[in-house]
Amino acid sequence: MRIPVLFLQVLVFNLKKNKPKLNLKTMKKILGGLLLLSILFTSCSSDENDENSSVSATVNGAEWKPTKINSVTLIKVKSAKAQRFDISIQDNSQMLSLACGSDLTTADAMPLKDYILDEENDKIDALFVNTYLIDGNTYTEHFAQSGKLTITAMDPVKKTVSGTFSFIAKKEGVLQTKIVTPDVFEVKNGVFTNLSYTVLSE
Numbered sequence: 001m002r003i004p005v006l007f008l009q010v011l012v013f014n015l016k017k018n019k020p021k022l023n024l025k026t027m028k029k030i031l032g033g034l035l036l037l038s039i040l041f042t043s044c045s046s047d048e049n050d051e052n053s054s055v056s057a058t059v060n061g062a063e064w065k066p067t068k069i070n071s072v073t074l075i076k077v078k079s080a081k082a083q084r085f086d087i088s089i090q091d092n093s094q095m096l097s098l099a100c101g102s103d104l105t106t107a108d109a110m111p112l113k114d115y116i117l118d119e120e121n122d123k124i125d126a127l128f129v130n131t132y133l134i135d136g137n138t139y140t141e142h143f144a145q146s147g148k149l150t151i152t153a154m155d156p157v158k159k160t161v162s163g164t165f166s167f168i169a170k171k172e173g174v175l176q177t178k179i180v181t182p183d184v185f186e187v188k189n190g191v192f193t194n195l196s197y198t199v200l201s202e
Contacts, residue, residue: 055089057096057165057190060182067091072161072197074108079202085110085151085161087192090133096187097129098165100149108199109154109161117147117167128167130185132176139176142169142185159197165190 056065066089076083083105087098100115102125115126128144147167154161169185 053192053194053196055190055192055195058188059094060186064091066096069195070095072195074110074197074199076104076108076199076201078104080104083110085197087195093133095131095133095138097131098126098149099128100126100151107156108159109156110151112151112154115149115151117144119145128165128169128187130169130187132179132181134176134178137176141171141173141175141181143172144169147187159199160194161197162193162195163191165192 053069055069056063058064068090070088070090071086072088073086074083075086081104082101083103084099084101087096089096100110102111102115105111116123117126117128118124126147126149128147128149129140130142130144132139132141144167147165149163149165151161151163153163166188167186171181171183171185174181
């Protein structure tokens, strides 16, 4: 499937050049784009993961496992000589979206390395979003301040990927009144194993 270059470039790694003030209005614009991409990936990707695939993490001190892998996607933009890798997973109450980027590679895979989000030191080659799912609606009240997504194995032939992730997000505002969300959203010990991924290119 082909995705317009402009659409792919709206997010993520231009943040480093044009770092916004992190107020609620700005956060909603940025994360709204991420959620739009997540919906697109979900509709485009096929669910090829099986019993050999797994994802788990510790979310705010509690063990967490998704009930659904929405999408796992490598996006290659030849004109920009860049690529992005995205994972979208969820249970019945929340969705986690993980993303990282690199220079374009010849193989359909990301370089095996750590991808870092460090707002304080202006280092951004990864992004993390946690979204609450309430009564059929989505709400993103936190903005990730730091995190690490590590790709430990990625097979461009079998199209499988494994790695780890962790991040800390701080609450930027209240968008709903159904539940009280924490001031800090912390994910530790995130692990994904043998996830099948789809390659999209422009």
